[in-house]
Amino acid sequence: MKVNTQLLSKNVGQQIINTDNINILDLDREEIINLFKSYGFLLFRGLENSVDTFTQFTNSLSKDFLDYTGGVFNRRVINGNATILSVNDFKDEIKLHGEMYYQQDIPLMLWFFCAHPASQDGETILCDGRQFFNELSSPLKELFSKKKLKYVGHLNKDAWQKQYKTNDLKVVEQTCIRNNLLLQINDDESIDLQYICPAIHPSRCGKYPTFISSLLPAKHRYKNTVFFEDNSEITDDIVSELNEVADRITTEISWQAGDILMVDNTRIMHGRRAFSDHQRDIYLRLCSPAFPF
Structure with missing residues (x-):
């Protein structure tokens, strides 16, 4: 299924839009890969995703999932899968960073899934390291x-x-x-x-x-x-x-339920704004691409 997109910010990031009521698993795989390599991160929105479809979709494009051994934050395991982890250890701001760049073995790619957005604030922030x-x-x-x-x-x-x-x-x-x-x-x-x-x-x-x-x-x-x-x-x-x-070059993602975000961890730094809503629930997978990178 052809991918419909719009630019999220100047020269970096694309939003994949559901204009034809399609399933995320039916999107054109090669087009997704090419967009990802060009733009550094992709936001999939309006596709009515669940944790199960998030798992299937990320499995189809990824390999070598990590369980965050050596990571400095507390992560809650989701649905008994040690490679699907919560990111809400605390509610404070997290400055822009590359994931796990305090050790040599970093995940090359990150996936985020919005199970429940905050009622306000809590945006994920991204910027191009180039x-x-x-x-x-x-x-x-x-x-x-x-x-x-x-x-x-x-x-x-x-x-x-x-x-x-x-x-x-x-x-x-x-x-x-x-x-x-x-x-x-x-x-x-x-x-x-x-x-x-x-x-x-x-x-x-x-x-x-x-x-x-x-x-x-x-x-x-x-x-x-x-x-x-x-x-x-x-x-x-x-x-x-x-x-x-x-602050000058950051792009913000104001989460909507079911959003999936695909991030190149060799190029894109990420972080988040502070929030107060304890119901905010964002999940994370750490992995490598299952395609030439």
Whole structure:
């Protein structure tokens, strides 16, 4: 079935519109793939989707689903499927970020499903990391090109058991090795973690520099968890400029029930506005594309 679209923002993001009362599973797969590769994220709206159709649709375009092992937020499992997770650990704002960019093994693609929108606020925000890089001042482009980021964390025993879904430190150690995380195990069985990575990455085609990281939420929510690799501070002036760029180029998704959002996690940063409605219910899947990427 041919896909009807409209642009969500300048040069990035497309909205797939249901003009013929069709089923999402009948949409042209190759057209969806081509749009996704071109625009970075797609919003599927008005298709009367349920959790079951969300699961079927995402299964048809994805592989290697992750269960969020190593992730820093609490996620509620939906319908007993460990790869379908809630995102409502708390109601505060989350700054723009790439998903799980504090470790090496990131999901290449993200899916979101709106089971129940907030009565107001709680919009998901998105921006193109290519455009973000282009909007940076020359001094910041040079700074982030020269200096990598260092994420650090301390987890007590209860915290790492929850985050890594195990009570076996050997399993944690193997996970850290696979993710290029420096692990220190302390006498009280707490752990310290360290991960070094760039904030600027080449695009998949290698033609464009892309700014994508977990820097902004780390600075916003957690003290003393991200620095430059040489341990120098990421100053408030730097963060202010990054937030100013983010505010200028961000696209908002005001959720409607049944919406599905498909996101390229190698290019598009996402976040959300704060909300107060406890009934807001958005689900997430982390995966890789089941097509050449």
